[in-house]
Amino acid sequence: MSDDNIGKKVQDAEQIGTEKVGDKEIPILKPEVYVKIYCSNCNAEVDDEEKATGNCNDCGKPWAESKAKDVTIRVVKMPGTFGEGGEL
Numbered sequence: 828m829s830d831d832n833i834g835k836k837v838q839d840a841e842q843i844g845t846e847k848v849g850d851k852e853i854p855i856l857k858p859e860v861y862v863k864i865y866c867s868n869c870n871a872e873v874d875d876e877e878k879a880t881g882n883c884n885d886c887g888k889p890w891a892e893s894k895a896k897d898v899t900i901r902v903v904k905m906p907g908t909f910g911e912g913g914e915l
């Protein structure tokens with residue numbers, strides 16, 4: 828699995844708190860969010876350079892006029908935060 832084809836990361840995964848469930852602390856996580864922007868004129872993906880200029884390099888038109896967004900949300904489990912018990 829490659830991270831390259833799901834877009835640019837706009838939010839990092841982060842633990843924002845814990846919730847007590849029974850006698851266990853369950854971490855509350857913010858997911859990773861990736862966003863991909865497409866030019867609505869030619870459907871090419873808008874890269875960083877094109878984001879800076881506002882113009883699509885593929886068709887030469889401004890991509891921002893009616894952009895389409897593809898948002899990917901990925902939930903990341905923090906390692907070592909879940910114990911399954913049974914260690915007594």
Ligand SMILES: [Zn+2]
Pocket residue numbers: 866867868869870871883884885886887888890
């Ligand atoms: Zn275009």
